[in-house]
Amino acid sequence: MAVEDEGTLIQRVLDGDREAFGSLVDAYGRVVFNLALRMVNDREDARDLSQTVFLKAYERLATFDRRNRFFSWIYRITINESLNWLERRRPHEELKEDTTGGSGSASAPDAVEAGEDRVRVQETLQVLRADDRQLIVLRHFLQLSHREMGEALGVPEKTVKSRLHAARCRLAEALRQKGYGRG
Amino acid sequence: MNDREVDELIQDVLDGDDSPQLAERLAEALRDPSVRARHDVMAALFGRLRAVPLEDPADLRDRVMAALRARSAERAHDLPRGSHPRRALAVSLAAAAAGLAIVAAYFAWHPDTPVGDGVRGALAPLVPGPARMFTGELSAGGVTIRLRASREGEGLRIEVAAPPAAGSEVAIFFAADELTARATGFREDGAGRVVLPLGPAPARGTVALEPVGVARTPVGVRLTTPAGSAWTEIAVEPATPGP
Numbered sequence: 001m002a003v004e005d006e007g008t009l010i011q012r013v014l015d016g017d018r019e020a021f022g023s024l025v026d027a028y029g030r031v032v033f034n035l036a037l038r039m040v041n042d043r044e045d046a047r048d049l050s051q052t053v054f055l056k057a058y059e060r061l062a063t064f065d066r067r068n069r070f071f072s073w074i075y076r077i078t079i080n081e082s083l084n085w086l087e088r089r090r091p092h093e094e095l096k097e098d099t100t101g102g103s104g105s106a107s108a109p110d111a112v113e114a115g116e117d118r119v120r121v122q123e124t125l126q127v128l129r130a131d132d133r134q135l136i137v138l139r140h141f142l143q144l145s146h147r148e149m150g151e152a153l154g155v156p157e158k159t160v161k162s163r164l165h166a167a168r169c170r171l172a173e174a175l176r177q178k179g180y181g182r183g
Numbered sequence: 184m185n186d187r188e189v190d191e192l193i194q195d196v197l198d199g200d201d202s203p204q205l206a207e208r209l210a211e212a213l214r215d216p217s218v219r220a221r222h223d224v225m226a227a228l229f230g231r232l233r234a235v236p237l238e239d240p241a242d243l244r245d246r247v248m249a250a251l252r253a254r255s256a257e258r259a260h261d262l263p264r265g266s267h268p269r270r271a272l273a274v275s276l277a278a279a280a281a282g283l284a285i286v287a288a289y290f291a292w293h294p295d296t297p298v299g300d301g302v303r304g305a306l307a308p309l310v311p312g313p314a315r316m317f318t319g320e321l322s323a324g325g326v327t328i329r330l331r332a333s334r335e336g337e338g339l340r341i342e343v344a345a346p347p348a349a350g351s352e353v354a355i356f357f358a359a360d361e362l363t364a365r366a367t368g369f370r371e372d373g374a375g376r377v378v379l380p381l382g383p384a385p386a387r388g389t390v391a392l393e394p395v396g397v398a399r400t401p402v403g404v405r406l407t408t409p410a411g412s413a414w415t416e417i418a419v420e421p422a423t424p425g426p
Contacts, residue, residue, distance in 0.1 A: 018251055025244045033240030043238075050240055054247045055254075118235050139198075140232035165194050172228050181224065 006070050013061055021061075025054050028071060031142050032078050038137040039082035040089075041126050049085060053078045072151035075144075079134050079152070086130050120180040127174045132167035139164055184212065193222045197229050245399065253401045253416065256356060256375060324410030326351050326381070332417055338362070338393035339402065339417065348381040351408040355379075355390050358400035362392045 006027070012020035032053050037046035057064075057074050064073055125133050138144045138152060146164070150157040175181050184192065189212055196209050212218045320327050326348040332341045343353050357364065359375035368388025369377035379388040392402065402417040 018255070019248070021251065022244050022248050025247050029240050029243040029247075030237060033243060034237045037238060038235075047240060047243065047246070050243055051246050051250060054243075055250055058247075058251060117231060121231050121235060136232065140229075141235060141237065162191075165191055168194060168225065168228060169190060172224055175228070176224075 007066065010061060010064070010066065010070065013058070021054075021058055024057075024070070028074055029054070031071075032074060034141055035075065035078045035134075035137055036082050038122070038125065038141055039079070039130065039133060040085055041122060045085065049078070049081050053081050056081070069151060072148065075138070075142075075152035076154065082134075083130055117180075120175070120178070124171065124174045124178055124180060127178075128167065128170060131163075132170055135160070135164045135167045136171060189218055189221065190225075193218075193225050197226055249399045250401055250416065253356065253358070253403055256358065256400070256403075319415075321404065321406045321413050321415055323406045323413035324351070324408030326406065326408045328353055328406055330404060330415075338391060341390045341392070341402070341404070341417070343368075343379055343386075343388045343390075343404075345379065345381050345386045347383050347385055348408060349383050351381040351406065353379040353381065353388070354405045354407065356403035356405070357392055358398070361394065361396055361398040361400055362402070363395055365391045365393075 006024075009020050009023050013024070029050065033046055033050045036049040036053070037043060040046055040049065053074065056077055064070070125136065128136070134153070135149070138149045139146075144152065146157045146160045149160045149164075153160065155163075172181070192205065192209055192212060196205050209222075213222060319330050321330055322328075326346065328343055328345040330341065330343055332339060334340075341355060343355075345351075345353060354372070355364075355369065355377050357375050364377055366377045366388065367390075368386065369379045369390055372378040377390055379386055403414060404417070405412055405414045
C-alpha cells in the first residue's frame with residue numbers, strides 16, 4: 001500500500017470513518033494472519049489473534065506515530081499478541097494441526113512429499129524459541145527486509161542480521177536432530 | 184575465516200547479497216568440502232522455507248468490522264438514559280427462525296479484560312457440533328460471574344449466575360436488527376441491551392437470542408461493578424455454505 005493511501009486511510013479512520021479501517025484490514029490482514037499462524041501454529045487461534053490485533057490497532061490508532069510505518073506498528077502488535085498467547089498456552093501442548101497450507105494433490109508423490117516437508121518445517125519451527133521463530137517468519141514467510149524487520153522488532157538492522165543468522169542455524173540443527181535434515 | 188564468519192557469509196549470499204566481493208569470498212570458501220556441506224544445508228533450509236505458502240485469512244475483514252460495530256453499539260449504550268429509543272424485547276421465535284441458520288458460533292472470551300480494553304484475553308472458539316456450549320467466568324472489581332452459552336435451536340442461550348454484588352450489573356448487548364431476545368431475570372434497557380442488576384442476594388438470568396436475519400454482530404457481555412468492569416464477546420457467524 002502506498003504511504004499516501006495509508007496515511008489518508010488512517011486519517012479517515014481517526015476522523016470517524018470506521019469503514020476505512022476495513023481497507024487497512026484488507027491491506028495487512030494476510031500478513032498479520034500468517035505471522036500469527038506461524039507463531040502459534042493453529043488456524044483458529046491465528047484468526048482470533050488477527051482479529052484482536054486489528055481491534056487493538058483500531059482502538060489505539062490515535063497513538064500511532066505517523067512518522068513510522070503502519071506495517072511495522074501492526075507487526076509489532078501481532079508479535080506481542082502472539083507472544084502473549086504462547087505464554088498463556090500450556091507449555092507442552094501438542095502440535096494441533098497441519099498449518100502448512102495442505103499437501104496439494106494427494107495423488108502426486110512430489111506434492112505429498114512437499115506437503116509433508118512443510119509439516120516438518122512448521123513442526124520444527126515450534127521447537128525454536130519464540131524470538132527465533134519470529135525472525136524466521138518475518139524474513140522468510142513475510143519477506144521483510146532486514147531494515148523492515150528492525151523497525152517491526154525495534155532493534156537495529158545489524159542486530160536483526162546477527163540474530164537471524166543464529167536462528168537459522170538453530171532451525172537447521174533442530175531439523176537435523178528431528179531427522180528432517182537435508183542437504 | 185572462522186565457522187561463524189563462514190556461516191554469515193553463506194547466509195548473506197543466500198539472503199540476496201549478491202555483491203561480487205561476497206560471491207568471490209564464498210566461491211573461495213566453498214573449495215573446502217566442510218564449508219560446501221554447510222552451504223548445502225543452509226541452501227536447502229532456504230528452499231524449504233520458501234516452499235511454505237502464505238494462507239488467506241478467510242472473512243477476517245468481516246469479523247473485524249462486525250466486532251467494531253458491536254463495540255460501537257455497546258458504547259452508544261453508555262450515553263445517558265433517554266438518549267435511545269426503547270424497543271419491545273420479546274419477539275416471536277417462529278418467524279425469526281424461518282429459513283435462517285447460524286452454523287458456526289464462536290465465543291471470544293476475555294476473562295482478564297481491563298476497563299476500557301475489550302480485546303485483551305484468550306479467544307476460545309466453540310467446537311462445532313451438536314453440543315455447542317461454552318462456560319467461563321468474567322471478573323471485575325472482585326466480583327466473578329459464571330457464564331454459560333449454548334446453541335438453542337437456531338439461536339444462542341446465555342445463562343448468567345452471579346454472587347451477591349450490590350451496585351453491580353451484568354449487561355448483554357446484541358444487534359437488535361439481527362437478533363431478538365427473550366429474557367428471564369434480565370430487564371430490557373433499550374434496543375439491543377438487557378441488564379441483570381446484582382444485589383445483596385445471588386442472581387441468575389437467562390437470555391435466549393434468536394436470529395431475524397443473517398446474524399453477524401457479536402454479542403457482548405459486560406460486568407460492571409463499582410470498582411471496574413470487564414467485557415467479553417460472543418461472535419456469531421453466518422452459515423457457511425456446504426460443499
